[in-house]
Amino acid sequence: MGRKIVMSITGLFLCSFLVVHLIGNLQLFNNDGGEAFNIYSRFMGTNPIIRTMEFVLLAGFAFHIYDALVLTRRNKAARPIGYANNHPEQNSTWSSRNMGLLGTVILVFLIIHLWNFFVPARFGGLEGVVIDDVEYENLYLRVVESFQVWWYVAIYVVAMFALAYHLIHGFQSAFQTLGLDHKKYTPFIQMFGYAFSVIVCFGFAIIPLYFFFFFR
Amino acid sequence: MAGSNPNAKPMDLTLKVWRQKNRETAGQLVTYPMKGISPDMSFLEMLDVLNDDLSVRGEEPIAFDHDCREGICGMCSLFINGRAHGPERGTTTCQLHMRHFNDGDTITIEPWRAAAFPVHKDLVVDRSAFDRIQQAGGYISVNTGGVPDANEIPIPKIIADKAFDAATCIGCGACVAACKNASAILFVSAKVSQMSMLPQGKTERKTRVENMVAQMDIEGFGSCTNTGACAAECPVGISLENINMMRREFISAKATSENLA
Structure with a gap:
């Protein structure tokens, strides 16, 4: 049960990261040729508090993924012989039974996403751009260029569907795992979790679609 | 039979039952055709009928757990057609009646599956x-x-x-x-x-x-x-x-x- 508590706390922490990330990304819609976004990107890459949080975030992912692996192994071992005829769809939701699959899709997406944006932004490889006589790395240009490729956009949209389903179960499940269950508040948590999952993932998915369809 | 439904037509069924000799040997699903099952029977009574047939034929009856047969002891089990205690909600297998199945149905019957519940024999698991x-x-x-x-x-x-x-x-x-x-x-x-x-x-x-x-x-x-x-x-x-x-x-x-x- 200890590992499940770690899963829920890291899961909720990662949810909070999604909010920050999405709000920052909204600057992509600024229509200023990427000025605000590139300045923001420099801030996120140099501010010592943000840099520290980067490691906390990395630890959050690491614990969440490691515990998922340990728990999944244990859970598989708990039923070595499966049923010949099984109808779990009659007693539980698809997403609740496939958190590992959804999580794997998200992890693959994350690797692609970091490789394309985070790695060049952190370790160099982006073109320069001058804003108010100061040279910035043009992460905005990388965003625009990446999202002209249809299959790259498709990966993002599919991944956001996976994330939405992962969160629809995961958000409210995390509260249950912590024993936070109440006749009055639980329905609100469930509703909020559902709305949170849909809105956040829609917000992320709209970015590649926006650049693909309206930014040629 | 008192209290039985005179309109209930007997059913023909195909059972696929998990047979396993003991803890050590591997098991398999075995098919048993059944004829003339009354919809008023409980699921366990239906298995009793099958076991009677098997005994008469000189075959080993199917081992399954049961005790009170009134839904309070927790002894009966059975994973029926992909559901624990069968397709009805809020019921034990002994309280599940054959009227919830249709003539011609194939019914798969498996033991509880869990490493912590090893199969003793057929449908009996060690709880x-x-x-x-x-x-x-x-x-x-x-x-x-x-x-x-x-x-x-x-x-x-x-x-x-x-x-x-x-x-x-x-x-x-x-x-x-x-x-x-x-x-x-x-x-x-x-x-x-x-x-x-x-x-x-x-x-x-x-x-x-x-x-x-x-x-x-x-x-x-x-x-x-x-x-x-x-x-x-x-x-x-x-x-x-x-x-x-x-x-x-x-x-x-x-x-x-x-x-x-």
Whole structure:
């Protein structure tokens, strides 16, 4: 049960990261040729508090993924012989039974996403751009260029569907795992979790679609 | 037969039953055609009919667990057509009647599947893991002295009702059978919260939850993913609330207990 508590706390922490990330990304819609976004990107890459949080975030992912692996192994071992005829769809939701699959899709997406944006932004490889006589790395240009490729956009949209389903179960499940269950508040948590999952993932998915369809 | 439905037509069925000689040997599904099954029969009576046939033919009857046959003992099990205790909600296999099936149906009957519930023979599984979890703390050991006067210990009705609801768990193991992780958390939580809510049980609440959860892990049950399958399949309707209550018990016990082991 200890590992499940770690899963829920890291899961909720990662949810909070999604909010920050999405709000920052909204600057992509600024229509200023990427000025605000590139300045923001420099801030996120140099501010010592943000840099520290980067490691906390990395630890959050690491614990969440490691515990998922340990728990999944244990859970598989708990039923070595499966049923010949099984109808779990009659007693539980698809997403609740496939958190590992959804999580794997998200992890693959994350690797692609970091490789394309985070790695060049952190370790160099982006073109320069001058804003108010100061040279910035043009992460905005990388965003625009990446999202002209249809299959790259498709990966993002599919991944956001996976994330939405992962969160629809995961958000409210995390509260249950912590024993936070109440006749009055639980329905609100469930509703909020559902709305949170849909809105956040829609917000992320709209970015590649926006650049693909309206930014040629 | 008194009370039977005169309009009920006998059914022909095809059964696919898990046959396994003992713990060591591998098992397989064996097909048995059945004719003229009354819709008024219970599922276990239908199996009795099949076993009668098998005995007459000189074959080994199918071993399955059963006892009271009135839905209160928790002895019967069976994973029927992909569901614990069959397709009906809130019922044990002995209370499942053949009228819920149709003429010509194929019915798959398998034992509970869990590493912690090894198959003894055919459809009989060893559920002593539940007994060992109970022995780890599912009792009250304080000396309560003589019989107290009625209502001397005030217990609010809402608490008494909740404790009683948890106490209706019959320990059949359907929760484990239905869970994708073969988790026993619904069973354990019913046993923990049943006692920890009442004054007599509160004195040992910390060690109880710690020891019972530890034993649950030792027995090799999986962890809880909150799919809710257990409560959906529970024949007596044990609520998921109990799981969350046990988590609160567990977290507060771990935070404050003197037991450092």
